[in-house]
Amino acid sequence: MMSAHEVSDSVMFPDLYEAGIAELQRGLDKGQFTSVDLVKAYSARIEQVNLKGAALHAVIEINPQALTQAVVLDAERKAKGSRGPLHGIPLLLKDNIATLHKEGLNTTAGSYALLGSEVAGDAPVAAKLREAGAIFLGKTNMSEWANFRGKVPNGFSGRGGQTLSPYYPNGDASGSSSGSGVAMAIGLAAASLGSETDGSIVSPSSKNNIVGIKPTIGLVSRTRVIPISSTQDTVGPMCRSVADAALLLRFIAGKDDDDVVTREQPEVPDYTKALDKNALKGKRLGVPRRLIRDGNPVQGEFDKALDVLRSLGADIVDPAEFPSTEELKVSRHESLVLTVEFKVGVNKHIEGLRKRPQNINNLADIIRFNNEHKDKELPEPYWTDQSQFYTSEASKEDEKYYEAVKKGYQLGRTDGIDATLKKFALDAIVLPSNDSTSYYFFRGG
Template sequence: MNPSALKDAAALDLERKTSGPRGPLHGIPILLKDNIATRASDGMNTTAGSFALLGSIPPRDATVAAKLRAAGAILLGKANLSEWAHFRGNIPSGFSGRGGQATNPYIPLGDPSGSSSGSGIGTAIGLTAAALGSETDGSIISPSSANNLVGIKPTVGLTSRAGVIPISVHQDTVGPMARSVADAATVLTIIAGRDPLDNFTLAQPREVPDFTKALVPNGLKGVRLGVPRLFQSSDPNIMAAFNASIEIIRGLGATVIDPAEFPDAEELLASNNETLVLNTDFKVDVKNYISGLLKVPTGVTDLADLIAFNIAHANEELIPPFYADQSQFLAAENTTVDAAYFTALAADKDLGQTRGIDGTLKKFNLDAILIPTDGFTSTPAAVAGYPVVTVPLGFQPDNVTATPADPVIENGPGFPFGISFMGTAFSEFSLITYAFAYEQATHTRLKRLAFPAAIPKTQLADVIGK
């Protein structure tokens, strides 16, 4: 929690009375994933869930946090995440050494998905109006899907990563997670834009769109969408709901090309380029982030130090039987920026963009790609650096047998899942239009509540004026 939140709220209330609101986020509480830096004077830590960065002092707010603050949002606190944005090793989603194991509000002990796990949970049950997550491959859209939310994974370069603990400069992006497309569009409008501290943002169009103007109820009329069947979920309940959604979308005036396979689908499914790129980027980028901190009480400077820290603090970080792994760290430490890395980087661009998303859009004359969020959805957009918007699609039936808790339940009765709209670079405005039209026709999110014990009992009426 932000110990300055109530003070900030009081000041913003006074400002609203005296000079009016700054905009739609004035006084609105927003959670930040715990890899998004905030100024030390607020009293919050930024640690990626690791004790290794506890007490570290960033030089400034992350740019996206500064934009929210300037818009009048209250930075309510930091949300738990899969530690190091799920890049430490083979650990369950939603676990970090500092935060412990987070779980899904729709099924007791359920997998919250990750790595923006806490951002998803907190938003789903109304602890915050919206949250920021970050995605390298799936970390916004997957927890949004699992927590019955709208998630926007922006084009790499639409939102700044300055002040965000990194995995990969080539794939990381920050985006909103919210309970409606309208809320997500409102937040995205605030956090998007060029930033001299992140040169990837200089590739975006000069003017940031007002994404709330994309909220058109008949926005699917005349649109051409393609369905790549090779990237589908293996879950029959998800596929039944997805196939039914295609008919809804056709009824809203869209043309759906089914199937519309990626020209390079088999190659994309088999590719290992992303692993090499991310491992190499992380080793370089995390050292750069730590070197920019004003203070690091633990003394860590690079990935080798982080590995050693975890071993030295195994009782906090490497907890058996579920949380003892740091194989991703070890693999990344063994990389180097070499010819193979640059070859993999170029191959990812070709597979994800030229012969992937762009190639598919061109081949079938499509406006966007339609796909279940729970499938091979995130990887093409991840390696391409392209946007995805996910909205609620459905819930597992009540007669589904829950998987064993190991330590979390991977699937069970009432487990939410989403549907995604994927497009080319900086096509967020169009994707939001399509997602909004689908959301308004279905209102799937409202069809099931979180389980009773997960729903906060204290409401605003219980505290206002008391």
Template sequence: MEDTIKVHENPAPNDLEYPDLYEASVLELQAGLEAGHFTSVDLVKAYFTRIDDVNVKGAALRAVIEVNPSAISQADELDKERKISGKRSSLHGIPILLKDNIATIASEGMNTTVGSYSLLGSIVPEDAGVVKRLRQAGAIILGKANMSEFAFFRGKNNELPSGWSGRGGQCTNAYYPNGDPCGSSSGSGVAASIGLSTVTLGTETDGSITCPSSLSNVVGLKPTVGLTSRAGVIPVSLTQDSIGPMTRSVEDTAIVLSAIAGKDPNDVVTLSQPSVIPDFTKALNKDALKGKRIGVPRRIFMDQQVAKNAPYVGSVFEKALDVLRSLGATIVDPADLPSAQRMNKAPYEMIVMETDFKIDLNAYLAVLKESPTGVRSLADIIKFNDENRNLEQPAGFEGQSRLLSAEATAGKDETYLEALAIDYEYSRAKGIDAALKEHNLDALVLPSVESCWSPAAIAGYPIITVPLGFYPDNFPIKLNEQSPTRPISQAPGMPFGISFFSTAYSEFVLIGFAYAYEQATHTRLARKAYPAAIPKTQLKDVVGSR
């Protein structure tokens, strides 16, 4: 990368044990910063070089679409501030990568393009709401993570592979060469998994935090719609979109969520959130599952999806239920969603998302201060793609059926309103809330495989995924059904997760459950990425080169 920081192989000037950036946590790095063992400038330089090690060179993971040319100067200012007045928060001087649909001011030197050349050079009016909160906490915006273009809402699954964007190319998994990173927060998941940043942010409409977190062996939390601001985030559907952390530990997830949660007048949905948002780090309790009732909604979202897509995952999940029991939980199995059969076959979610996409995207484009490509509407984007096929429709990546379907929608008409009402009825009153009430449950649990996250997504309810296991070394490779040359969906050593979900604004409880399970299993630590995908640069290399 052009922003590579040259380091030397000289040893560090002392015998300090520097944190391993593959696993380093927010608090571990914060302790080193506070002790003066290294600086935030050192951290940024180390992460820049780690990105250069594997992003385009080496394993060519293409997890990062661009780095922030202002990051080192920001780090320097925050280092000076630390010396004068102390740290602002646990995130002071900590680098974070943002998914490329989360807006940052253009004067900083980065783009916000949702992976598309059609938005290259566009100038947003202001930082996204979550970015404002991160800056206030003292975090450093390290760069933008690659993603499935237009949050995997450009073409259908058989048209475009997960993790591909025109600008960023094909992002791949760090646990198996050409492995599927899942989308759309693919780059955020891969970057977090191997320590290309301390923490990352992703976005989810339906599975886009949960799935890439699962396949990258990291923790991902999709908050309740309205807990974190969507202002300044290129949307799919403001009915379902949510912004959340993707990290290597539940602790780091709790720290980041505490920083980005809160009301924002630029996102009116956040104004209806609870008046007091808790410090989510207070939920980190190893005994959180004692005396709790956890349900398994097997019908459709467990039995059929696991049998179809991941039977091995199902066998590991059964052992995880025993772990939950050993931690003091009562497992209610089954605890089905009454609406499961109808929800699984219903077309209503897509009616809502396609209608929202056109309206919400057009609203985002309308307030751009500048759009060098002339794009100001969804129709303009479709036209741009057709006129710039070498950039946006290379051979094998021509699909844009979702864009075309969304453009054909007629607004929030009777069909839309009926679909939205049914969505909420099936996912909430006759779905998650019904199961919780009928069985007197505190939460529901499922393996993080295809569609198991959909009830929480459609309801706008929170879901957290933590590492559950890995496919064994003798596991047969499962090629992509649509195209054998595209990223591999299942292969030896690739990870998968387990998800806890519940009703609106239950993040505190879910973080506690996820933490208790994580601390009892430490599954993430059982396996690392394949060797070529592991960056070589460490803090000692940067500190030693001063």
């Protein structure tokens, strides 16, 4: 997008590739442009590159009410002043995060099987952003069912097609929050939300050169977010800067009576107050070297980043190994836990819908739907697999499952992160993004 994109002769924007939320909010407060102008500008950009031009397939659906909401919020700003830093700011949400059905947006996890379903209301994370005055510009494409259908390329969904990298022709944008990552990389909204079970925020954020935060489980509600795992799922911000990610986290964090894991959290801080360039002075950061894969292509850059952290005053403890390292590398406990919890969670989500698509009542029905609609859901040659669906459908919450949950907590938390933080007196642990998710998945709180 040009650095001074003009919607009309009198409207000049900052560079919407790079503009942060605070910069946009200042422009709105000064009357340099309106939220209507922002919605039009971002929508025009989506029109240019989403299905046309580069055809990156980052956005699965546009909110038909976005412009109307912008008009209302502009009028409110003029009459009463701003609600705060998100007033009138256009955001994108991943297509597994529920939004009001009457608004006109679907919530489908990228699947035709849920097209036309009616959610009971906003996901709490969406409701908080809406209350803060944010505008939901649309939903982003994603790896269908959050990459848990089977062996299918990252970023593909039946409804949204194949999301592609904005940096390399036909490149892998990673998943499952692929659309949110690409949308941020090319300025399709001011900020976005993704979700992660194991890498689905961190990996596409890394691949698309943006900032993603996977919050600790229990910090952010998962209610009315189409799930994989009650043990591991979380929603988090995906933005172009640390400042924007901290701002979104401030608004979406908090207790939710319908999500039991959020009930015991302490009072949520204002994360933006931690944006201090001197904050690393005297902090001890540990590097679990044996968790970094041999031949990791970014290891050289990672080591340079450690030098930057040192220059900012951090004390780098290298190595600072996990006691559970070797067992983590070969553990299959996560696979069993996710397989079981996916079936339970998806069936519960469908049960909680206000209106279900015809003959879709559970995971078994989704499998049947896909087989009956192969042209849409299982097209040749790369997108035909739903082996994980079959495995999950056959799974049970038995003793092996409960033992896997227990073992996962032990390896990832008790003998993993917590043990390492304590042993080396660390403030934090640092790893390359592409090695930072799979090994310690049961942090949990």
